[in-house]
Amino acid sequence: MTDHMIESTLSELERYYDTVPRVGGARAEDFGALTLFVQEGAGWPYYARPALGGPEATPADVQRVLERQRELKAPEAFEWVAETSPSLRTAVEAAGLHVHAHPLMVLDPSAEALPPHPDVRLLGADDPLLTAAVTVPALAFAAPGTAVGEAGPAELAAATAQPSAEEGRARVAGKLAAGTSAMAAAVRDGVVLCSGMYNPVGDVAEVVGVGTLPSARRQGLALGVTAALVAEALARGARTVFLSAGDEDVARVYARIGFRRVATALIAEPQG
Ligand SMILES: CC(C)(COP(=O)(O)OP(=O)(O)OC[C@H]1O[C@@H](n2cnc3c(N)ncnc32)[C@H](O)[C@@H]1OP(=O)(O)O)[C@@H](O)C(=O)NCCC(=O)NCCS
Numbered sequence: 001m002t003d004h005m006i007e008s009t010l011s012e013l014e015r016y017y018d019t020v021p022r023v024g025g026a027r028a029e030d031f032g033a034l035t036l037f038v039q040e041g042a043g044w045p046y047y048a049r050p051a052l053g054g055p056e057a058t059p060a061d062v063q064r065v066l067e068r069q070r071e072l073k074a075p076e077a078f079e080w081v082a083e084t085s086p087s088l089r090t091a092v093e094a095a096g097l098h099v100h101a102h103p104l105m106v107l108d109p110s111a112e113a114l115p116p117h118p119d120v121r122l123l124g125a126d127d128p129l130l131t132a133a134v135t136v137p138a139l140a141f142a143a144p145g146t147a148v149g150e151a152g153p154a155e156l157a158a159a160t161a162q163p164s165a166e167e168g169r170a171r172v173a174g175k176l177a178a179g180t181s182a183m184a185a186a187v188r189d190g191v192v193l194c195s196g197m198y199n200p201v202g203d204v205a206e207v208v209g210v211g212t213l214p215s216a217r218r219q220g221l222a223l224g225v226t227a228a229l230v231a232e233a234l235a236r237g238a239r240t241v242f243l244s245a246g247d248e249d250v251a252r253v254y255a256r257i258g259f260r261r262v263a264t265a266l267i268a269e270p271q272g
Contacts (some may be wrong), residue, residue: 001108006262009106009115010084012240016204017051017079023180023201033057034065035213038074042171047077047267059091060219066095068126075269082264089266097268103251104265107241110227111258113231117224120187121192122232132192133185134168140194140211146249153191156213172197182236184228186212186221198229198241205238227257 001009021037022028026046029036033054037046048065062078069076076097079087081104089099123133139159145147149160159165175181185195197212207229212222233241244265245251251261 001106001260001262009240009242010081010263012204013081013104013242014050014052014084016201016206017049017081019201020199020206021046029068030212031061031065031068033061034078035076036065036068038072042167044076045075046272047075047079049078050088056085056087057091058122059094062088062091062095076267078266079216080266082266084263086139092268096271098271099266099268102242102244102246102265102267103248103261105242105251105254105259106262107230108112108258109239114223114257116228116231117186117220119188119221120184120224120228121187123176123183123185123195125173129185129187129190129192130173130176130183130229131160131165131169132156133183133195134172135165136185136192136195136213137209137211138168139213141220143214144246146217146253147214148217151214152213156191175199182229182232184225184232186216186225194225196222196225196229198233198238200233200236200238203237203239205233205241207233207243210243223254223256226254230257 003059005106025041025043026037026039029038033051034048034057035051039045066076066160078092093099135156139151139155145152176183181197181199183195183197185192193216194212196207198205198207210222210226230241243254245254
C-alpha cells in the first residue's frame with residue numbers, strides 16, 4: 001500500500017470509529033477535541049476518542065473527560081490511532097492512565113483469498129451454536145497469547161450454562177439479524193472451537209473478537225475463521241477491512257491472510 005493509500009485509509013477509519021458507537025446505541029458528548037461515547041442501553045461500554053476533524057487534545061481536555069467518565073461511572077477509557085492523533089498519548093499518560101499499543105492492520109486489496117476451511121461456517125441469528133460461539137472469545141481472551149492452553153470443550157460447556165451466556169447470545173443475535181455484525185465459527189463434532197465477528201459500517205468492516213479455545217490453538221482455526229469473515233465482508237461490499245491485533249504474535253496470523261500493518265491503535269485505561 002502506498003503512503004497516500006494509507007493516509008486515506010486512516011481518514012476512513014476515523015470516520016468509522018466515530019460512527020460505530022453511535023450505531024451501537026451510545027450517546028456522544030462533545031468535549032471539543034474529544035468525544036465521549038456513553039452507552040445508553042445494554043451493550044459495549046464505550047470510551048472517549050478524538051473528535052472527528054477536531055484539534056489535538058490537551059491534558060486539560062483529557063482531565064475534563066475523565067471527570068465526566070467518573071461522574072457517569074463509565075469506564076475511564078480512551079481509544080485512538082497514534083499516527084492520527086500524535087500528542088494524545090502524552091496527555092493521557094499525564095493523567096495517569098496506562099496505554100496499550102496494538103498493530104492496526106488493513107487488508108491489502110491485492111491479497112489472494114485463502115481456500116475455505118472445511119470446519120468453518122457463518123452463523124445466523126437462529127443458529128443453535130450461537131451461544132457457544134459468543135462464549136468462546138471470552139474463554140480465549142482469558143488466556144491471552146497464541147500458546148496452546150488448558151481450557152477446552154468442558155470449560156466451554158460450563159461457561160455456556162451461565163446466565164450471562166444467554167445475554168450475550170441475545171445481544172449478538174440482534175446484531176446478526178439487523179446485519180450490523182456477521183459471525184463465523186470453526187466447529188468440530190458439534191463443538192465451537194474458534195469464532196469471530198466483523199462489524200460493517202458502509203463499505204468499511206472491522207474484524208473483532210477472534211478467539212480460539214486454548215486447547216484448540218495452533219491448528220489454523222483462527223486463520224480459517226478470519227479468512228471466512230474477510231470473504232463474507234468483501235462479498236457484502238466492503239472495500240476496507242481492518243482489525244487491531246492483540247500483539248505482534250497475533251498480527252503474524254492476520255498477515256498470512258493479507259492484512260498489513262498501517263498504524264498503531266492505542267487504548268488507555270487505569271493502571272492494573
Ligand atoms: C490469536 C488466536 C486467535 C490464534 O488462534 P489459532 O486458532 O491458534 O491461530 P492459528 O492456528 O491460525 O495460528 C496460530 C499459530 O499456529 C500455527 N499453526 C497453524 N496450523 C498449525 C498446524 N497444523 N500445526 C502447527 N502449527 C500450526 C500458525 O502458523 C501460527 O503460528 P505462529 O504463532 O508461529 O505464527 C488465539 O491464540 C487466541 O484466541 N488468543 C487469545 C485471544 C486473542 O488474542 N485474539 C486475537 C485478538 S486480535
